[in-house]
Amino acid sequence: MTETRQLLIRGGRVFDHDGDVHQPPVADILIEADKIVAVGADLTQQAGPAAEIIDAAGRLVAPGLINAHYHSHDVLCRGLFEELPLEMWLLYTLPMGAHRSKEEVRARTLVGALESLHAGITTVQDMLGLAPFDEAYLDVVLAAYRDAGIRAVFAPMVSDIPAVSMIRYRDALPPEVQEMLGTKALAAEGQLDFLATQLRRHPAGERLHWAVAPFAPQRCTPQLLEGCATLAERHDLPVYTHVYETRGQAVIARQEFARHGGSLIAYLDSAGLLGPRLNIVHSVWIARAEMERMAAADAGIVLNHLSNFKLKSGVAPVLDMRDAGVRLGLGCDNCSGSDVQNMFQAMKMFCLIAAVSEPEPGQGLAHEVLRHATLGNARSAGLGGRLGAIRPGYKADIILIDLNDIGYLPFNSAARQLVYTETGRGVETVIVDGRTVIKDRRVTTIDETALRREVAGLMRHFIPDYEAVVKARQSALPHLLAAHRRAWQEALPLHRFLGRTRD
Numbered sequence: 001m002t003e004t005r006q007l008l009i010r011g012g013r014v015f016d017h018d019g020d021v022h023q024p025p026v027a028d029i030l031i032e033a034d035k036i037v038a039v040g041a042d043l044t045q046q047a048g049p050a051a052e053i054i055d056a057a058g059r060l061v062a063p064g065l066i067n068a069h070y071h072s073h074d075v076l077c078r079g080l081f082e083e084l085p086l087e088m089w090l091l092y093t094l095p096m097g098a099h100r101s102k103e104e105v106r107a108r109t110l111v112g113a114l115e116s117l118h119a120g121i122t123t124v125q126d127m128l129g130l131a132p133f134d135e136a137y138l139d140v141v142l143a144a145y146r147d148a149g150i151r152a153v154f155a156p157m158v159s160d161i162p163a164v165s166m167i168r169y170r171d172a173l174p175p176e177v178q179e180m181l182g183t184k185a186l187a188a189e190g191q192l193d194f195l196a197t198q199l200r201r202h203p204a205g206e207r208l209h210w211a212v213a214p215f216a217p218q219r220c221t222p223q224l225l226e227g228c229a230t231l232a233e234r235h236d237l238p239v240y241t242h243v244y245e246t247r248g249q250a251v252i253a254r255q256e257f258a259r260h261g262g263s264l265i266a267y268l269d270s271a272g273l274l275g276p277r278l279n280i281v282h283s284v285w286i287a288r289a290e291m292e293r294m295a296a297a298d299a300g301i302v303l304n305h306l307s308n309f310k311l312k313s314g315v316a317p318v319l320d321m322r323d324a325g326v327r328l329g330l331g332c333d334n335c336s337g338s339d340v341q342n343m344f345q346a347m348k349m350f351c352l353i354a355a356v357s358e359p360e361p362g363q364g365l366a367h368e369v370l371r372h373a374t375l376g377n378a379r380s381a382g383l384g385g386r387l388g389a390i391r392p393g394y395k396a397d398i399i400l401i402d403l404n405d406i407g408y409l410p411f412n413s414a415a416r417q418l419v420y421t422e423t424g425r426g427v428e429t430v431i432v433d434g435r436t437v438i439k440d441r442r443v444t445t446i447d448e449t450a451l452r453r454e455v456a457g458l459m460r461h462f463i464p465d466y467e468a469v470v471k472a473r474q475s476a477l478p479h480l481l482a483a484h485r486r487a488w489q490e491a492l493p494l495h496r497f498l499g500r501t502r503d
């Protein structure tokens, strides 16, 4: 019989959501295989002689961060755009994420995974745009995640209404502009069958988890949404979908979904999706009554302030969401829409937004947002009770932060300095599923130097392709800008002020 692999993390300050979040006490953590089995003072005796030991003296030991919204398909577009409205950004980013070589798909998946790990993200929820809908491509992505050693909540996006439907006043766009955004869609049935087949081919386990991702309600027929609800129910999976990312999408809901009371939440409900499995992503333009409906159904919201700002979508009404009691999660979104996979930035932004929304002093958000980025995001993925905390029985997804980093001089509060000070620079060791994947700030699973060389080679084709796309699509920009402006001028039955709704 082979002995269970043991790992002892000794003498670090262990962050406990329910303990002293400012000055966590020193403790040991004993890990067996993929699970935490004990947390307490001096566990050396409990560990066997063969246990691997990590000396965590002078380190803050925290639960691995979970990114609840990400798309790996456009990682190589990072840094190509200044701030610009989502409608215009789609024009460039959609083609650069689709129909690319398998080498490129592997490389971009690895780059995103490694960037995440370096920043202490141990789980990514990848809502993958998989075009072509081909299992060989899906295999490439899953192999990259497996090789990188990161945990993935994997969800290829499905939709059966063309991409142009994301744009309000699309009918006013010239036909060629509509075609650039996408006027074709796949049939619902084939996509659901594809997903069901992939769930069988790659059963969840170890670091792979599945989710169902209808792209957005306005891009899915009731039949597809109902099929997604059935699939999620049958396989006990969470659901993620984009809702109310832009003001134009709220206008679409109010004007084109009249039979659902002008609400995409009501539309999701009619398809059987409004419930504890559901997570709606963004919700920048959600109405207060819809938040309450979400809260009553135990459905969640995943916030992405970084991309919402960069893509001119607006300010999510975080304070109202908190008041309404909706469960919250946080994500980093596309690499081309926020340019970074970094939950420290996402957490800080969450706190700062609430601050500018409310001139009165608050109760302190740093510890709350750490919960959202760990326990909340685990809950969104249906992994509550298994991820997001350093507790016996939980998965050993743990990060060690170097308290000798200048950002912790002086060390006044773990919670506040993780949220307001940390950039990712202090992340020194990352453990996923009981396995050390970053050691002394270096990835142990992948040859990062070789990956750099490979990406440099790929970019020799990628950049000319991107430049050709920009050139060919330039004529569409004034039309999309006009649509964006018109959506901002349209009256909505709610008024907003810096993150608060005013009904």
Ligand SMILES: [Zn+2]
Residues within 6 Å of the ligand: 069, 070, 071, 127, 242, 281, 333, 334
């Ligand atoms: Zn997204």
